[in-house]
Amino acid sequence: MHKDEWENFNLDVVSKFENLRIKILYDSPYALRSLLFYHIIPQFSPKNIFIAVYSDTMQRRLEKTYESMARISPEIAEILGKAKIIKIGSNDSISFGKLQHSIPMDSEWLKTFMKILEGLSDRDLMLFHGFSLLPRIYGESSLKYVLDLFESIPDGPTIISKSHRSIYDERTNMFINMLYDIILRIEKIEDVGLEEFYKIGVTQSIVMDVRPGFSRFKIDRSGRLVEV
Numbered sequence: 001m002h003k004d005e006w007e008n009f010n011l012d013v014v015s016k017f018e019n020l021r022i023k024i025l026y027d028s029p030y031a032l033r034s035l036l037f038y039h040i041i042p043q044f045s046p047k048n049i050f051i052a053v054y055s056d057t058m059q060r061r062l063e064k065t066y067e068s069m070a071r072i073s074p075e076i077a078e079i080l081g082k083a084k085i086i087k088i089g090s091n092d093s094i095s096f097g098k099l100q101h102s103i104p105m106d107s108e109w110l111k112t113f114m115k116i117l118e119g120l121s122d123r124d125l126m127l128f129h130g131f132s133l134l135p136r137i138y139g140e141s142s143l144k145y146v147l148d149l150f151e152s153i154p155d156g157p158t159i160i161s162k163s164h165r166s167i168y169d170e171r172t173n174m175f176i177n178m179l180y181d182i183i184l185r186i187e188k189i190e191d192v193g194l195e196e197f198y199k200i201g202v203t204q205s206i207v208m209d210v211r212p213g214f215s216r217f218k219i220d221r222s223g224r225l226v227e228v
Helices: 010-016 029-043 056-072 074-083 109-118 132-137 139-152 170-177
Strands: 020-027 048-054 084-089 098-104 124-129 158-164 182-192 195-205 213-219 225-227
Touching: 010 029, 020 029, 020 056, 029 056, 029 074, 029 124, 029 158, 029 195, 029 225, 048 056, 056 074, 056 084, 074 098, 084 109, 084 182, 098 109, 109 139, 139 170
Parallel strands: 020 158, 020 182, 048 084, 048 124, 084 098, 124 158
Antiparallel strands: 182 195, 195 213, 213 225
16 A cells, blocks of 8 residues: 555544544554553643553563653653552552552452442543553453443543554454444554554544554654654
């Protein structure tokens, strides 16, 4: 596909994500973190930013990202440092943000978490981190619980979730994507010398002023996406 045939996605569309449910499918964790932490989260920094983390392992990965942000992008680290953390795991250890809730990973964790989600409002942004593991760990039966989780969320908050493009089979992907208003996709398309290039855009949207389309990006030295 020639570049000119699909160049109609602009990062300004992020401003239209408010009060919507956004899913990001990616094949490059590095590009995902650029889009998420340099472009989406700062757009909504005036909101109450909640980060729900499933498992101690995923909390560790998030903390490593934060530590790197603190070294190269202190302004982004400052935003993340104010986030309210909801941790589902075996301990309440966190290295940044404010621990809002610590939920033991027992048979009642989902019920407890759903009660927290019910209290969200249009002043809030919720980022789900690690929840894409659920269908892989618990199988197809867990999809009912994923649906229950989304049913517990009020209409107002902005919801951001993410998963690797290859983590689910097509049937599971189709079901989960139906829970979101907009599906974004990040795809690495080429290497030129030491630079990587990505195709980023909207694959599905139920919002008429957010149209499907893609553009080509690279990541600059600051960590931000730049259209090329």
